[in-house]
Amino acid sequence: MAFLELHDLGKTYGDHVAVENFTLSIDKGEFVCLLGPSGCGKSTTLQMVAGFVSPTAGRIVLDGQDITNVQPNRRGLGVVFQSYALFPHMTVADNVAFGLQMRKVPKAECQAKVEEALALVQLSALARRYPKELSGGQRQRVALARAIVVKPPVLLLDEPMGALDALLRDEMQIELRELQKRIGITTIMVTHDQAEAMTLANRVVLMSNGRVQQIGAPFEMYEQPQGRFVSTFLGRANVFSGIGTSDGVTVSGRNLPSVAPGLEGAVDYIVRPEKLTFTNQDPLVGGTVKARVFLGHRWLYQVDTAIGMVELTEANLDLPSACEGDHVGLTWSADHVRVTAQGKAK
Amino acid sequence: MSHTPLILRLFHWLFMVFMLAPLVVVVLVSFTDKGYIAFPFDGASLRWYSAIWNATGFIDSFWLSLGLGIVSATAAVMFAVPAAMAIAWHRFAGREAVLGLLMSPLMIPAIVFGIALLRLFTHLGLSGSLWGLGAAHTVMVLPFVMRLVIAAATGYDHTLSQAATSLGASGWTVFRRIELPHLVPGIAGGWLIAFITSFDEVTMSLFVSSPGTTTLPVRMYNYIANTIDPLLASISSLLILVTLVLMIILDRAFGLDRILGGKA
Amino acid sequence: MKGQAALPYWLAGPGVLLALAFVAIPLVLTFGLSFSPFSDQTGIGEGFTLSNYGQIVSDDYFHEIFLRTIGLAAAVTVVSLLIGVPEAYVLSRLKPTMRAISLVIVLGPLLISVIVRTLGWTILLGNDGVINNALMAIGIISQPLRLMYSFTGMVIGLVHVLVPFMVLSVWTSLQKLDPATEQAAASLGAGSSTILWRIVLPQVLPGMLSGGLIVFAMSASAFATPAIIGGRRLKIVPTAIYDEFLSYLNWPLGAALAFILLVFVLAVSLGANRYIERRFRQVFQ
Ligand SMILES: Nc1ncnc2c1ncn2[C@@H]1O[C@H](COP(=O)(O)OP(=O)(O)O)[C@@H](O)[C@H]1O
Ligand SMILES: [Mg+2]
Numbered sequence: 001m002a003f004l005e006l007h008d009l010g011k012t013y014g015d016h017v018a019v020e021n022f023t024l025s026i027d028k029g030e031f032v033c034l035l036g037p038s039g040c041g042k043s044t045t046l047q048m049v050a051g052f053v054s055p056t057a058g059r060i061v062l063d064g065q066d067i068t069n070v071q072p073n074r075r076g077l078g079v080v081f082q083s084y085a086l087f088p089h090m091t092v093a094d095n096v097a098f099g100l101q102m103r104k105v106p107k108a109e110c111q112a113k114v115e116e117a118l119a120l121v122q123l124s125a126l127a128r129r130y131p132k133e134l135s136g137g138q139r140q141r142v143a144l145a146r147a148i149v150v151k152p153p154v155l156l157l158d159e160p161m162g163a164l165d166a167l168l169r170d171e172m173q174i175e176l177r178e179l180q181k182r183i184g185i186t187t188i189m190v191t192h193d194q195a196e197a198m199t200l201a202n203r204v205v206l207m208s209n210g211r212v213q214q215i216g217a218p219f220e221m222y223e224q225p226q227g228r229f230v231s232t233f234l235g236r237a238n239v240f241s242g243i244g245t246s247d248g249v250t251v252s253g254r255n256l257p258s259v260a261p262g263l264e265g266a267v268d269y270i271v272r273p274e275k276l277t278f279t280n281q282d283p284l285v286g287g288t289v290k291a292r293v294f295l296g297h298r299w300l301y302q303v304d305t306a307i308g309m310v311e312l313t314e315a316n317l318d319l320p321s322a323c324e325g326d327h328v329g330l331t332w333s334a335d336h337v338r339v340t341a342q343g344k345a346k
Numbered sequence: 347m348s349h350t351p352l353i354l355r356l357f358h359w360l361f362m363v364f365m366l367a368p369l370v371v372v373v374l375v376s377f378t379d380k381g382y383i384a385f386p387f388d389g390a391s392l393r394w395y396s397a398i399w400n401a402t403g404f405i406d407s408f409w410l411s412l413g414l415g416i417v418s419a420t421a422a423v424m425f426a427v428p429a430a431m432a433i434a435w436h437r438f439a440g441r442e443a444v445l446g447l448l449m450s451p452l453m454i455p456a457i458v459f460g461i462a463l464l465r466l467f468t469h470l471g472l473s474g475s476l477w478g479l480g481a482a483h484t485v486m487v488l489p490f491v492m493r494l495v496i497a498a499a500t501g502y503d504h505t506l507s508q509a510a511t512s513l514g515a516s517g518w519t520v521f522r523r524i525e526l527p528h529l530v531p532g533i534a535g536g537w538l539i540a541f542i543t544s545f546d547e548v549t550m551s552l553f554v555s556s557p558g559t560t561t562l563p564v565r566m567y568n569y570i571a572n573t574i575d576p577l578l579a580s581i582s583s584l585l586i587l588v589t590l591v592l593m594i595i596l597d598r599a600f601g602l603d604r605i606l607g608g609k610a
Numbered sequence: 611m612k613g614q615a616a617l618p619y620w621l622a623g624p625g626v627l628l629a630l631a632f633v634a635i636p637l638v639l640t641f642g643l644s645f646s647p648f649s650d651q652t653g654i655g656e657g658f659t660l661s662n663y664g665q666i667v668s669d670d671y672f673h674e675i676f677l678r679t680i681g682l683a684a685a686v687t688v689v690s691l692l693i694g695v696p697e698a699y700v701l702s703r704l705k706p707t708m709r710a711i712s713l714v715i716v717l718g719p720l721l722i723s724v725i726v727r728t729l730g731w732t733i734l735l736g737n738d739g740v741i742n743n744a745l746m747a748i749g750i751i752s753q754p755l756r757l758m759y760s761f762t763g764m765v766i767g768l769v770h771v772l773v774p775f776m777v778l779s780v781w782t783s784l785q786k787l788d789p790a791t792e793q794a795a796a797s798l799g800a801g802s803s804t805i806l807w808r809i810v811l812p813q814v815l816p817g818m819l820s821g822g823l824i825v826f827a828m829s830a831s832a833f834a835t836p837a838i839i840g841g842r843r844l845k846i847v848p849t850a851i852y853d854e855f856l857s858y859l860n861w862p863l864g865a866a867l868a869f870i871l872l873v874f875v876l877a878v879s880l881g882a883n884r885y886i887e888r889r890f891r892q893v894f895q
Contacts (some may be wrong), residue, residue: 071515083505365716383736
C-alpha cells in the first residue's frame with residue numbers, strides 16, 4: 001500500500017471547479033512534482049493535503065490513516081511556502097525551534113535538533129540572525145530547516161524557488177534534491193516550471209484546469225506525452241492534426257510514419273523537434289526555412305511545409321546546416337512519433 | 347529648502363510662533379509671583395506650583411483622570427483588537443456596518459455624545475458613577491485603537507499563521523506567538539493615543555461626571571468659567587510637560603503624522 | 611483566510627455590543643427625548659410633540675445661533691485653508707531634521723488638552739492681554755481691541771485647535787505627490803509659480819477638501835474653546851445645547867438641538883466625503 005494516497009480529491013468554490021478527480025498514490029521517499037500552468041489547481045491540491053483547504057470531495061490517507069478531516073496543526077506535515085513565511089520577530093534558531101516547541105520537546109534536545117537541522121542546510125553560522133538579515137537563498141534554507149526539523153512524514157513545498165533568481169534557483173534545486181535523498185523524506189512540490197519539475201521529481205503530475213493530465217517519470221512523460229497539452233507544456237513539440245486509419249496516420253493528405261497504428265478518427269500526431277533531421281534523400285516533407293534561431297546549445301529552425309510550420313533543432317556542433325530561405329527536406333523515425341486521440345486531453 | 351522663497355520661510359516661522367504662543371504664555375504665567383495673570387519678568391516664583399497641592403480637588407481629579415485614561419484605553423484595546431482582526435482579516439456579512447458602528451464615536455460631536463450618555467445613565471441610575479464614566483470613555487476612544495490596529499493587521503501575511511499551524515500550533519498559540527506580536531506596535535500606539543484622548547476629554551465628560559467623579563479637564567473647565575488665575579497655568583504647564591514626554595515617545599516610535607492621521 | 615464562518619462575529623461581538631449599548635441606544639433615547647414636551651416640574655413631560663423642533667425653526671434666537679455656528683465653522687475653515695495649505699507645503703520642503711521638529715510643533719498641540727490651549731488664548735486675547743498690550747506699545751491702536759468674548763477671538767482659538775488637521779491632511783497628499791511631475795513640468799518650461807498653481811495645487815486638492823471637511827465639522831461641533839472664549843453671550847449650537855441641558859434643564863429642547871447638530875455634521879462629513887471620493891476616484895485610483 002502506498003504511503004500517501006489521494007483518492008478522487010476535489011474542490012469547488014461556488015460553481016468554480018478548482019480541482020477535480022485528483023487521484024495519486026505516493027510511495028515512501030518519493031519526490032513528486034505537481035506541474036501545470038498558473039491557476040490549474042496545484043496550490044489548492046497541496047493545501048488540501050496540508051489541511052488549509054478542506055476538500056469538497058475525496059479522501060486523503062496517510063500511512064493507512066484517513067486524515068481528510070484532521071486539523072492542519074494535527075497532521076504533522078512539513079510545509080514550505082512560496083514566501084517562506086518566516087516569523088519575522090524570531091531569530092533563525094527560534095523559527096526552526098518553533099515546531100519542536102509545539103511538540104513539547106525538552107529544551108536541550110530541542111537545541112540539539114535545531115543545530116542539526118541548521119547544519120543540514122549549512123546555516124549554523126546564522127542562527128542568531130533575524131529573517132530580515134538573510135538573503136533569499138538563506139531564507140529558503142531556513143524555511144526548509146524549519147519544516148524538516150520535526151521529521152514530518154511528508155514535506156510539502158509550494159513554488160519554493162519562485163522568489164529566487166535564475167542562477168540561485170539552479171543551485172537550490174540541486175541542494176534540495178540532495179537533501180531530500182539524504183533524509184529520504186516523501187515530498188510533494190508544486191511548480192509551474194517544467195524544467196524544475198524534470199530536474200527534481202521521481203514522478204511528475206501534470207495538471208491543467210483542475211484535472212490531472214498525466215502522471216509519470218520525467219523521461220517517460222517527455223517521450224510519451226499523452227496528448228497535445230502534455231507534449232507542448234513539457235518541452236517543445238510539433239503537433240499536427242491528422243486522421244488515424246488502420247494503415248497509419250494522414251496529415252494534410254500525406255501518410256506519415258508511426259508505429260502501433262490502431263487509433264482511428266481524429267488524432268494528434270506528435271514529434272519533438274530534436275528528433276527531426278535534414279535530409280536530401282526521400283524527405284517525409286519538404287519546405288523553406290522561415291527562421292533560424294540560435295539557442296546557445298542548439299539551433300532552432302522553423303520550416304514552412306505542406307503540413308504546416310515544422311520546428312527542428314540541431315546540436316550546435318559545426319556550422320549550421322541551413323540558412324533562412326533554403327529549401328530543405330525533413331525526415332524522422334516512426335519510433336519517435338506519438339499518436340494520441342484528439343480532444344481526450346483538454 | 348534652498349529654493350523656498352523667503353516669504354514662505356517667514357510665513358513658516360510666524361506659523362510656528364502661532365502654534366507655540368498660547369503654550370509658551372501659559373508656561374511663563376505659571377512662574378509669576380503675582381496673585382493674578384502676569385508674566386514672571388518682574389518677579390518669578392514657584393508659588394503657583396505649590397498652590398496646586400493646597401487647591402482642593404485638583405490632585406484627586408488628576409488621579410481620577412489618570413486611572414480613567416489607563417482603564418478606558420486598556421478596555422478599548424480589549425474590545426478593539428479582536429474586532430479589528432475580524433474587520434481586517436475576514437470578509438463577512440455586515441462587515442461594513444460593524445466597522446461603521448465601531449468608528450461612529452469619531453463622527454458624533456462630543457456634546458451630542460455627552461447628552462446622549464447623560465440621558466442613558468439617568469435611565470440606568472448610573473449618572474455620575476465611575477462605571478458610567480469608564481464606559482463612556484471606553485467607547486469614545488475605541489475608534490482610535492481600532493484604526494491603528496486595523497492598519498497594523500492589514501499588512502499581515504497570513505501564510506505566517508499557516509506556517510505556524512503546519513508546525514503544530516493551535517489557534518490560540520498562533521494568535522499569541524505569531525499574530526499578536528505583529529499587532530503589538532499598533533496596539534501600543536492605539537493605547538497611547540486612546541489614553542491621551544481620554545485624559546484630555548472635556549466636553550462629553552462634563553455631562554457624565556459628578557461632583558464626586560470630576561475629571562481633571564472638567565475641573566479645569568469649571569474653574570476657568572469662574573476665575574482665571576495662575577493656578578490654572580501651573581497645572582497646565584505640568585500637563586504640557588507630561589504630554590511632551592508622551593509626544594516624544596510617540597514620535598520616536600511611530601511618527602506623529604502617522605499616528606494622528608486618525609485623530610479626526 | 612480563516613475557515614469558520616462564525617469566527618468574525620465572535621471577534622467583533624463584544625465591541626459591537628459595547629457600541630450598541632453606549633452609542634446607538636443613547637442616541638435613540640435622545641432622539642425620542644427630542645419629541646417629548648418640556649414640563650416645569652419634571653423636566654420631561656409625557657406624550658409626543660414636535661414643538662421643540664417648531665420652537666427652533668420659528669425662534670429668531672435660535673436662527674442667530676445657527677447662523678453664528680455656520681459662520682464660525684466657515685470662517686475657521688477658510689482661515690485654516692489659507693494658513694494650513696502653505697504651511698504643509700513649506701513642511702514638505704524642509705530639511706529632514708527641521709521638518710521633524712516643525713511637525714512636532716504643528717501636530718503636538720493636538721495631544722495637549724483643549725482647555726490648556728484655550729487658557730493660553732485667553733491670556734493672549736484679553737483686554738489687558740499680550741496682543742493688545744503689544745499693539746498698544748507699538749502704537750498701532752490706542753484702545754484695546756475686543757478679542758475675548760468676540761467672534762474673532764473664537765475664530766483664532768478654534769483655528770489654533772483645528773489647523774493641525776488641515777496641515778496633516780494636505781501634508782499626507784503632498785507626500786503621495788510624485789516629485790517627478792514637478793520636474794516634468796519644469797522640463798517643459800514651467801516657472802515655479804506655474805508649477806505650484808497648475809501641478810502641485812490640483813494634486814493636493816483632495817487633501818485640502820478632506821481637511822476642510824474635518825475642520826468644518828469639528829468647528830461646528832466644538833464646545834470648550836467657543837464656550838471659554840465666546841462666553842455666555844456669543845452662543846453657538848454646542849454651547850446652547852449645554853445651557854439647555856445643564857442651566858435651563860430643558861432636556862427635550864436640548865435634545866432637539868443636538869439632533870439637528872448631529873444630522874448637520876453627519877450630512878456634511880458623509881455627503882462631502884462621498885463627493886470627494888466620486889470626484890477624484892478616476893484621477894487618484
Ligand atoms: N479561496 C478561493 N476562492 C475562490 N477561488 C479560488 C480560491 N483559491 C483558489 N481559487 C481558484 O482555484 C483555481 C486554482 O487555484 P490555485 O490552486 O491557486 O492554482 P495554482 O496554484 O495552480 O496556480 C484558480 O482558478 C483560483 O482562481
Ligand atoms: Mg499556486
